[in-house]
Amino acid sequence: MLQTIHITHAQKLLTWYDRHHRELPWRVSPAAAKAGERADPYHIWLSEVMLQQTTVQAVKPYFAKFLTLWPKVTDLAAAPVEDVMAAWAGLGYYARARNLKKCAEAVAAEHGGVFPDTEEGLRALPGIGDYTSAAISAIAFNRQSAVMDGNVERVISRLYAIDAPLPGSKPAMKARVAELTPTERPGDFAQAMMDLGATICTPKRPACSLCPFCDDCLAFAEHDPERFPVKAAKKEKPVRLGAVFVAVTPEGEVLLRRRVDSGLLGGMTEVPTTAWTSRIDGGTTTDHAPFPAAWEAFGTVTHVFTHFELRLSVFRAKTARISTADGWWEPVTNLEAQALPTVMKKAITQAIPRAFEKSPN
DNA sequence: TACCCGTGGCG
DNA sequence: TCGCCAAGGGT
Known part of the structure; x- marks a missing residue:
């Protein structure tokens, strides 16, 4: 008798990720990750803060510059704040740079120069919120944290055709992410969800035929993936x-x-x-x-x-x-x-x- | 909760 | 040309 083999969403996505992942300066490739190699938490933290509401292409030169100027978190902690602000100039959202400096000082002074390895420990640091704490926990420490950013919101809202508008629907969507996040390779899973959102499940003209979820996606079944995610109306700019x-x-x-x-x-x-x-x-x-x-x-x-x-x-x-x-x-x-x-x-x-x-x- | 907080690229 | 939006956090 033939037995149906159930392949989970996570397995489909990780198989896709093994083949189609992006190469990024702060990233450990899936092959190396499988061999047990982990990214430097300092690099992951720095890149995650820079990537908040900021594109990969804009971040790359700043990431390289910061690592050249301050190779370790303790170097950043010891740097004059004026130098950090000058190095950040042009990247925007300057509270991130002020909090980056405060966070480096806290890690150096209160954690012996070593980043906390739990979501809760990371969440307590300046400039690290729900997304960033989960991302560092998953990517740098391979913990089973539910990581949800704008990419993941788009993937999830389409996969389940969620009509409720953001940001109100955020908790329900995060619960879906938590269900999907596997015990094996949770760090790669988080990065794979974001890569999928960035390269396949894009805001406009998504490449659904290349998507590992095409057979499962309710928005694709409805023939209008661009309808998701639904967002609250925004007010005009004075x-x-x-x-x-x-x-x-x-x-x-x-x-x-x-x-x-x-x-x-x-x-x-x-x-x-x-x-x-x-x-x-x-x-x-x-x-x-x-x-x-x-x-x-x-x-x-x-x-x-x-x-x-x-x-x-x-x-x-x-x-x-x-x-x-x-x-x-x-x-x-x-x-x-x-x-x-x-x-x-x-x-x-x-x-x-x-x-x-x-x-x- | 809703608002404040930059910038650059893209369709 | 211009609205959209990007690995969000603080208050």
């Missing part, structure tokens, strides 16, 4: 206005300031700027310049943040090297080394077009 002031000395120095540690672009470097308000006339004139000077209009720059669009009027003035209470003068040739977020680089480039071009030396 416009905020402001002005920035690029002061340049005859010696080629620019006046910079450090933003407060909390809130938008917290702890990052800026050129003097007004408050950013929704007023039609809000701060677009020289009324709030850092000091009186022959301010000259240099057009505007627009920058879109997560929850508002910013339009900045750019002003430039040639000035003497005035002493200021809350700022410093930085040579234009050294701006690249500063912790300048992208919006500030845009504004400076508007006033000094060649500010961030590589010097001959």
Whole structure:
């Protein structure tokens, strides 16, 4: 009598992963993982924090730079926070960098420089939430943790055709992930779910014919996988206005300031700027310049943040090297080394077009 | 819970 | 061109 052999979702996915996994700088290949090799928890933690709401391609050069500058977590713990912010500049969500530094310090001081190897221990550290603690637990320590990120949400919502909108449906979806997560190779399973979401079960035009779940997927059976995941409606972005002031000395120095540690672009470097308000006339004139000077209009720059669009009027003035209470003068040739977020680089480039071009030396 | 928090690539 | 979205966390 013929016996039906039940192949689990996890087995199907892991077989797919063995053949189609992505090669990533922080990853141990499935072959090596089967041989018992584990990734460095420091590398996994660093990559996971960088990958929060950030694409793999954007992370790669930053990951390499951080490992060069700080090969071990204790090196990062000992580094000046200003150096960490400058190295993070351009990657966005700067609270991640502040928490990265705090987390490294906690691991060094409270854990002997060794990362906790449980989800609960990891979850207690700064910048490590539900997803990241589960991911490090599974990937670095091969524990059976239910890992759910945006990729997994998409895979699960399609596999079970979940109509309830995110984020409300998140707990139910995580329960499904927990059911699917195997006792064998849970770390590879977690990475495989994310690889599947990133390369096959994509937001638009998913490659369902190549998917190991095509026979099981309810969304595929309904012929409309793109309908999932269902998400709550998002609100529109308001416009905020402001002005920035690029002061340049005859010696080629620019006046910079450090933003407060909390809130938008917290702890990052800026050129003097007004408050950013929704007023039609809000701060677009020289009324709030850092000091009186022959301010000259240099057009505007627009920058879109997560929850508002910013339009900045750019002003430039040639000035003497005035002493200021809350700022410093930085040579234009050294701006690249500063912790300048992208919006500030845009504004400076508007006033000094060649500010961030590589010097001959 | 809902809001705050960057950036760049892509269809 | 522009809305979408990416390995989310903090409060």
